[in-house]
Amino acid sequence: MPKISFETRGNSLGVNEDVNGAQRKFPHMPIGQAVDMGFTSEGVPLIDPRIFDSGEFGRNPYPYYRILRDHYPVYYDQLHNCYFVTRYDDITESYFDEIGFNTIPKGSSSGVLGNTQLELSGIEHRRRRNIYGRHLVGAALTKRLHALEQIADELISEWWLSANPKEVLINNETGTATIELGKAFANEFPISVVAQVLGIPQEARQQFTWWYDAMMSGLGGSETHHEGLEARQDLEEYVEDLVDQKRNAPTYLTDEAGNNICLDIISELCNSEIDGDVMSTEEITSFIALVVGGGGETTRGAIMNLWYLLLQHPNQFKAVRSDSGLWDTAFHEMLRHSTSIGGQPRHNTNDLTLHGVHIPAGSLIHMVDVSANHDDRIFANPEDFNIFREDLYSGKILRSGHAKEGKCSHMAFGVGPHLCPGAWISQQETVIGSKILDKTLGNVRINYERMPKDIDGVSLAPIGLGSIRELWLDFDLPN
Amino acid sequence: MEDQEKYEIDEEPESAPGYRTYEVYQRERVGETTNLIKPRELISDSYLHDPYPLVGLLRENYPCYRDWLGNRFWITRYDDVTSVFTDDRNYQTRTKTWFYGLQDYGKNLWNEISVQKAFESNVDEHIAKITGEALLNWDRDGFDLAVDFCAEIPLRLWGAILDISDEELNRFVPLFWRMQRGSGWNPIRRKDGLAAVEEMEALLDPIFSKRRNDPSTDFISAIAQVELTDREISTTDLVVTILELDHETLHGGLSNLWFNLLQNPDEMGKIHDDPRMLKYAWLETLRYTPPVLSAKRFTKTEVERFGRLLPEGSLMMCSAAAANRDPRQFNNPDTFIVGRKDLCQREPRGQYRADGLPSGISFGLGKPSIHPAVPKERPRSLYAIVRDCAVTASSMLLEKKPNIKLIDQSSPELKSLLLEEIHTCWELKVSS
Numbered sequence: 086m087p088k089i090s091f092e093t094r095g096n097s098l099g100v101n102e103d104v105n106g107a108q109r110k111f112p113h114m115p116i117g118q119a120v121d122m123g124f125t126s127e128g129v130p131l132i133d134p135r136i137f138d139s140g141e142f143g144r145n146p147y148p149y150y151r152i153l154r155d156h157y158p159v160y161y162d163q164l165h166n167c168y169f170v171t172r173y174d175d176i177t178e179s180y181f182d183e184i185g186f187n188t189i190p191k192g193s194s195s196g197v198l199g200n201t202q203l204e205l206s207g208i209e210h211r212r213r214r215n216i217y218g219r220h221l222v223g224a225a226l227t228k229r230l231h232a233l234e235q236i237a238d239e240l241i242s243e244w245w246l247s248a249n250p251k252e253v254l255i256n257n258e259t260g261t262a263t264i265e266l267g268k269a270f271a272n273e274f275p276i277s278v279v280a281q282v283l284g285i286p287q288e289a290r291q292q293f294t295w296w297y298d299a300m301m302s303g304l305g306g307s308e309t310h311h312e313g314l315e316a317r318q319d320l321e322e323y324v325e326d327l328v329d330q331k332r333n334a335p336t337y338l339t340d341e342a343g344n345n346i347c348l349d350i351i352s353e354l355c356n357s358e359i360d361g362d363v364m365s366t367e368e369i370t371s372f373i374a375l376v377v378g379g380g381g382e383t384t385r386g387a388i389m390n391l392w393y394l395l396l397q398h399p400n401q402f403k404a405v406r407s408d409s410g411l412w413d414t415a416f417h418e419m420l421r422h423s424t425s426i427g428g429q430p431r432h433n434t435n436d437l438t439l440h441g442v443h444i445p446a447g448s449l450i451h452m453v454d455v456s457a458n459h460d461d462r463i464f465a466n467p468e469d470f471n472i473f474r475e476d477l478y479s480g481k482i483l484r485s486g487h488a489k490e491g492k493c494s495h496m497a498f499g500v501g502p503h504l505c506p507g508a509w510i511s512q513q514e515t516v517i518g519s520k521i522l523d524k525t526l527g528n529v530r531i532n533y534e535r536m537p538k539d540i541d542g543v544s545l546a547p548i549g550l551g552s553i554r555e556l557w558l559d560f561d562l563p564n
Numbered sequence: 565m566e567d568q569e570k571y572e573i574d575e576e577p578e579s580a581p582g583y584r585t586y587e588v589y590q591r592e593r594v595g596e597t598t599n600l601i602k603p604r605e606l607i608s609d610s611y612l613h614d615p616y617p618l619v620g621l622l623r624e625n626y627p628c629y630r631d632w633l634g635n636r637f638w639i640t641r642y643d644d645v646t647s648v649f650t651d652d653r654n655y656q657t658r659t660k661t662w663f664y665g666l667q668d669y670g671k672n673l674w675n676e677i678s679v680q681k682a683f684e685s686n687v688d689e690h691i692a693k694i695t696g697e698a699l700l701n702w703d704r705d706g707f708d709l710a711v712d713f714c715a716e717i718p719l720r721l722w723g724a725i726l727d728i729s730d731e732e733l734n735r736f737v738p739l740f741w742r743m744q745r746g747s748g749w750n751p752i753r754r755k756d757g758l759a760a761v762e763e764m765e766a767l768l769d770p771i772f773s774k775r776r777n778d779p780s781t782d783f784i785s786a787i788a789q790v791e792l793t794d795r796e797i798s799t800t801d802l803v804v805t806i807l808e809l810d811h812e813t814l815h816g817g818l819s820n821l822w823f824n825l826l827q828n829p830d831e832m833g834k835i836h837d838d839p840r841m842l843k844y845a846w847l848e849t850l851r852y853t854p855p856v857l858s859a860k861r862f863t864k865t866e867v868e869r870f871g872r873l874l875p876e877g878s879l880m881m882c883s884a885a886a887a888n889r890d891p892r893q894f895n896n897p898d899t900f901i902v903g904r905k906d907l908c909q910r911e912p913r914g915q916y917r918a919d920g921l922p923s924g925i926s927f928g929l930g931k932p933s934i935h936p937a938v939p940k941e942r943p944r945s946l947y948a949i950v951r952d953c954a955v956t957a958s959s960m961l962l963e964k965k966p967n968i969k970l971i972d973q974s975s976p977e978l979k980s981l982l983l984e985e986i987h988t989c990w991e992l993k994v995s996s
Contacts, residue, residue, distance in 0.1 A: 107607050131751050134751070164634070166879045310599055311599035447877020449635050
C-alpha cells in the first residue's frame with residue numbers, strides 16, 4: 086500500500102489552495118477580479134465559503150457575487166449554515182412572499198435593538214408599521230424638512246468657529262480649506278436629524294450618540310455585544326421617563342420663530358391610537374433603537390458614498406451641480422452602485438427547492454440586496470456608476486417596487502412589506518444635506534494625499550461592502 | 565404620496581388565515597451577553613489545535629450559545645448533549661449523503677443485521693493479521709505510529725472486510741479518503757468527493773455484480789444479498805453504506821490513545837501492570853480526546869430547550885469535546901486517568917449511562933433501546949467492534965514493543981486539519 090500523506094491526499098482537482106487551516110489567507114485582487122479558487126471539470130468556478138470572512142471580500146465583493154449569480158443562484162454555505170440568494174428576480178419574489186419567507190426566527194439585530202419591525206411578520210408587523218410609518222412619509226415628512234435644513238446649516242456654521250470643533254484645516258494663503266466630510270458633517274447630521282424629529286431633548290444628544298455607537302457595534306453577537314445591550318438597557322430607562330412625560334405633555338418641532346410645526350415623533354407615538362391600540366413603552370423603545378440604527382449609519386454612508394462617487398466622475402458631478410433635480414437621480418444610482426446595507430435575512434417557512442437546491446424549512450437565507458443591484462440581468466454594466474443609465478428607475482420610492490418600460494428600481498431599501506420605512510426621510514436627508522453642502526463647497530475636489538489607499542498604495546480605497554470611512558475634501562474658502 | 569397609500573393597501577399579500585405572526589424573539593438581558601468569546605474564535609486555527617479552552621468557556625458560561633457567525637447553537641454540557649442525541653422526536657440527523665445532496669443515490673444498509681454480522685465477523689477474523697502486517701514495517705525508515713499504524717490499520721481492514729485485491733485496495737484508499745473529506749463544508753473538496761463517489765462506484769461495480777451471483781462471506785456479498793422491497797439492490801447502496809460507516813473513530817481514536825499513553829508514563833505503567841487495562845485506556849481516550857469533536861442535529865420543529873426557544877431548522881452543534889470534560893460528570897475532567905471510577909466501563913448501546921455512570925461521547929447514539937438486554941442473535945454494536953479492534957491492535961503493539969516511547973525532543977500534538985474534521989495526532993515518531 087502506498088504511504089499515506091494526509092495533508093495533501095484527496096485533492097484530485099489540483100486546486101491551488103491553502104489545503105488546511107481554519108482561516109484561509111486570500112490574496113487581495115484587483116477590483117473586479119475574483120481569487121482563483123479552482124474550477125470544476127465543467128469549468129464552473131468554485132467558491133470557498135471562507136472568502137466571506139476575508140478582508141478581500143469586504144473590499145472587493147462584486148466579482149464573487151457575480152460568480153454566485155451566474156453559477157450558484159442559490160448557494161449553500163455549510164460553514165456558516167446558511168443559503169445565499171443573489172439574483173434580482175428571486176429576491177424580489179421572496180420579499181413579496183411574506184408567508185413563504187418569514188422573518189420570524191430572529192437574527193438581524195441579535196437582541197441589541199430589541200424586538201423590532203425587522204423581526205415581525207404579517208399582522209403584527211403591519212399593526213406597528215401603521216402606527217409609526219406615516220410619520221416618516223408624505224405630508225408628515227414634508228412638515229419636518231425644515232428641521233433638516235436647519236441642522237445642516239448649523240453644522241456647517243460650526244466649521245468657522247474659532248474653537249474649530251469640526252477640525253477644518255484653513256489655509257488663508259491659498260484661500261482653501263480641507264475637511265474630512267464624516268467628521269465635519271456626515272457623522273453627525275443624520276443622527277442629529279433623528280434626535281430632532283424623534284424629540285430627544287437637546288441635553289441628551291451627547292448620550293444619544295453613545296447609545297447609537299454602542300448599539301451599532303453590538304450587532305452581530307460579537308465581543309461588543311455586551312456594551313450594545315447595556316446601551317439598549319440604558320436607552321430604555323431613559324425612554325421610559327421620556328415617554329411618561331410625553332404621554333402627559335406632548336412636545337413639538339418648532340420653526341425659526343418658535344411656532345409649533347408638528348408633534349415630534351415620540352409624542353406622536355405616545356398619543357397615536359389605531360383601532361383602539363396604542364404602542365407600549367417597550368415597542369416605542371425598540372422603534373427608537375431601530376430608527377437610531379437604521380437612520381444613522383446608513384444615511385451617513387449614503388452621503389459619504391454619494392460625494393465620493395460623484396467626485397470621481399466629474400462630468401456627472403457637473404451635471405448634478407447644474408441641474409439640482411439630478412441629486413435625486415444620483416442618490417438612487419449611488420444606492421444601486423454602493424449601498425451600505427448588504428441584504429436581509431429570511432427563513433423559509435416550508436421545505437423548498439429553488440434552482441435545484443433543496444432548502445429545508447427554517448433555514449437562514451440571505452437575500453443579498455447588493456448583489457441584486459449588480460445583477461446584469463437587470464442593470465447593464467452594473468459595476469459602472471452612471472447617473473444617466475436608462476435601466477434604473479429613480480422616481481418616487483414605491484413599496485411595490487418598479488419594473489416597467491425597461492426601468493427597474495434598485496433593491497437598497499428592499500421591496501414589499503418590509504420596505505425600509507426610513508427610505509423617504511433618508512433620501513431627503515441625503516439630498517437636502519448635499520445641496521446645502523454644495524453651496525459651501527466651491528471648487529471641491531478629493532484630497533488624494535490624505536485619503537485611505539487601496540492595497541497598491543496609490544489608488545483610492547474602494548467602497549466595497551458598506552461605506553467609505555473617510556472622505557478628505559479640499560475646497561475654496563467662501564468669500 | 566398617493567402611490568404609497570395605494571400600494572400599501574393594494575399590493576401587499578394578505579396573511580393566510582391562522583398564519584402565526586407572533587414572534588419568538590427573546591429578550592437578552594445585560595447579564596446574559598456572551599462577551600467572553602468572539603464567534604470568530606470558533607472558526608480559528610486555535611480551535612483546530614486546542615478546542616478545549618474555548619468549548620470549556622462555553623460550557624461554564626453559555627451552555628446554549630447562539631453563534632451568530634456560524635448560525636448555530638452550541639450545546640456543551642454533558643446532560644444537554646445527550647438529551648439532544650436521544651431525542652429523535654425533536655432533532656434530526658442529516659447524513660453525509662444529505663450534505664452531498666445524494667439523498668436519492670443509494671441506501672445506507674447498516675441497519676441490516678446480516679450486514680452488521682458480516683462486518684463483525686470479518687473484522688474479528690482479520691484484525692490480528694492486519695496488525696501483524698503493519699508491525700512488519702516497524703524497522704522501515706521513517707516509521708510513524710500515527711500514519712503507518714493508526715491510520716493504516718483501518719484502511720487495510722477495509723480491504724479485508726471487502727475482500728479486495730491489493731491492487732484494488734490501492735485504488736480504494738484514496739477514493740475512500742476523498743469521499744469522506746468531501747462531505748464537509750468545503751465545496752472544493754465536495755466536488756472532489758462527488759467525483760470520488762462516482763469512481764468508487766466504478767471500482768466496486770464489477771466486484772459487486774460478481775458477488776451478487778456468487779456470494780462469499782465478505783461485506784460486499786452481505787450487502788449484495790440484501791433484498792429491498794422497492795427495487796433491486798445496487799452498487800450505490802454499497803458505496804453509501806461505506807461512506808456512512810467511515811473509519812474516523814478507529815483511526816483517530818487509535819492515534820489519540822497512543823498519543824495519550826506515550827505522554828503519560830504513569831498511565832502507561834498501569835497497562836504494563838495489567839494489559840487488560842488497555843480497554844479502559846481506550847474508553848478514557850474517547851472521553852478525554854474524542855476524535856470526532858462534535859455532532860450536528862437540526863430541530864424538527866420549534867422547541868423550547870436550555871432556556872431558549874429554538875426555531876425550527878436550527879443547527880445544534882453538540883460538542884463532545886466540551887461534554888466529555890464536564891466537571892458535573894467527571895472529577896478532574898482535564899486529566900487522562902486510565903480506569904477512572906466515574907466513567908462507565910460497559911458498551912453503551914444507545915444509552916450513555918449503562919451503569920448509571922456517564923460514558924465518553926464519541927458516537928452520536930440514538931435514543932435508548934427499549935430492550936432490557938441486548939438480544940443474543942444481534943452482533944456487537946459498532947462501538948464495541950471498534951473498541952475491540954483498537955484493543956487487539958494495541959495489545960499486539962505493546963507485546964511486540966514493550967519499551968515503546970516517543971523519540972526524544974519530538975513534541976506531538978493533536979489537531980484537526982480543517983474545521984469539523986477529526987481531531988487527532990497526525991505524526992507520532994516512536995522508538996523501542
